[in-house]
Amino acid sequence: MSAFDSAARAELIETMTVASLAAAEAIERAHGRGSVRIKADGSPVTAADDAAEAAIRAGLAQRAPALPVISEEEAERVPPAVSGATFILVDPLDGTREYIAGRVEYAVNIALVSDGAPVLGVIAAPALGLIWRGVAGRGAERLKFSSRNTSPPQAIHTRPRPEGDLLVMVSRSHLDARTETYLARLPRAQRIPCGSALKFCRLAEGTADLYPRLAPTRDWDVAAGHAILAAAGGNVVAPDGTALIYGTPSLRIPAFVAWADPAAAGPAMGG
Secondary structure, X not given: OOOOOHHHHHHHXXXXXXXXXXXXXXXXXXXXXXXXXXXXXXOEEOHHHHHHHHHHHHHHHHXXXXXXXXXXXXXXXXXXXXXXXXXEEEEEEEOHHHHHHOXXXXXXXXXXXXXXXXXXXXXXXXXXXXXXXXXXXXXXXEXXXXXXXXXXXXXXXXXXXXXXXXXXXXXXXXXXXXXXXXXXOXXXXXXXXXXXXXXXXXXXXXOOOEEEEOOOEEHHHHHHHHHHHHHOOOEEEOOOOOEOOOOOOOOEEOOEEEEOOHHHHHHHHOO
């Protein structure tokens, strides 16, 4: 991000926010239209996924044309090649299973990755009318939106680890055996099932404490939430405490643990 000064970061986060609003609008317009198809990896995709991706790509091409974009649905059609140290990652409809099921826990994820780390992130929740966003070193905030109009941003921050129960965000659709074993070792953990990257947002705004996922996932599922949580005072690391690396040839994150209070990570990691 050496080429991005504070003004450039502020401009880009606004560009990503506008793109997320366009995607949210496209998702709502496409609701209930078309059939569901299953991709090679077994995940579902709908007309809303494709419409949201097209809206985001059009917005970014107009307002940030110099930045390469890697997006989930395009990556299925044309395997992406990560070129350059800085690029944008897009998941146009994260939580497609929740969307199909009629739940509200789906999101639009947009992140800027630089030198292997996410430094800007935007997550929009179309059904909730909320946006969370964060800039590395400059904090995180939440906005309400209706159509393409947004409220003044409200600063958000993570909370210290509580003395009582840990509030642990867990995947509604992808809770795996390794994560179950990890959770079983945590004393006084209260689970909160949730779909999509909204789990990161709950940590970032100070309403939950921990989100572990010890099964593989893709860069675009994690990067925006990672950026927002880190900007809000939290951290996302590999299970052994080392940094996650984005932009590998596989665009895959093997496992992670997200903490609202990074100081709490050591004692509770469990090895």
